[in-house]
Amino acid sequence: MTATHRNLLWLPLARFERDAVRSALQRSGLRSDDVDVDAPGRWFWRFEEDDVPVGFGGIEVAGDAGLLRLVTLPLVRHRGLGGAMAEALEGEAVALGCKDLYVAPSGEDAFFGDLGYAPCPPDALPPAVAARFPGAAAAVMTKRVG
Numbered sequence: 588m589t590a591t592h593r594n595l596l597w598l599p600l601a602r603f604e605r606d607a608v609r610s611a612l613q614r615s616g617l618r619s620d621d622v623d624v625d626a627p628g629r630w631f632w633r634f635e636e637d638d639v640p641v642g643f644g645g646i647e648v649a650g651d652a653g654l655l656r657l658v659t660l661p662l663v664r665h666r667g668l669g670g671a672m673a674e675a676l677e678g679e680a681v682a683l684g685c686k687d688l689y690v691a692p693s694g695e696d697a698f699f700g701d702l703g704y705a706p707c708p709p710d711a712l713p714p715a716v717a718a719r720f721p722g723a724a725a726a727v728m729t730k731r732v733g
């Protein structure tokens with residue numbers, strides 16, 4: 588749905604549809620144990636381009652903060668899909684009432700920096716966000732979206 592990925596679609600996934608999200612997060616070393624926990628404010632999407640799955644995204648809403656997770660499937664990385672999916676997820680986050688998004692970049696600091704995310708000092712993290720990044724608070728990046 589962006590200039591370079593006009594046919595990108597994202598489909599919200601019910602809890603019973605999230606096996607592939609869990610696997611993709613696991614394979615990328617991202618947190619996956621909470622994917623099908625029945626908690627309010629936890630959203631996951633499958634991204635498709637021309638009917639082919641290309642990645643997954645997640646947002647966990649904590650007040651007016653959102654925690655972002657994003658995976659592009661390995662075979663289609665470095666084609667701009669990650670940026671396009673992040674843009675879509677930022678729109679979803681705003682629609683869900685988020686003002687700021689937070690991400691543990693897992694070494695992808697340059698990617699998120701290019702998208703406008705900046706390092707967030709651990710003492711500036713909202714407590715609910717800090718609690719969701721045990722051991723990674725020092726690396727968290729944030730962006731104002733709302």
Ligand SMILES: CC(C)(COP(=O)(O)OP(=O)(O)OC[C@H]1O[C@@H](n2cnc3c(N)ncnc32)[C@H](O)[C@@H]1OP(=O)(O)O)[C@@H](O)C(=O)NCCC(=O)NCCS
Pocket residue numbers: 615617655656657658659660663664665666667668669670671690691692693695697698699701
């Ligand atoms: C981080 C991640 C989502 C990026 O996905 P992606 O689809 O490769 O993202 P993009 O293609 O938009 O951008 C990736 C890089 O490719 C570059 N790029 C974009 N389009 C390109 C193209 N057509 N040709 C070559 N390079 C391109 C971008 O400039 C970017 O460079 P940078 O990392 O130096 O900033 C992906 O690597 C991933 O899933 N990693 C594992 C999970 C993870 O760590 N997620 C982040 C924490 S939640």
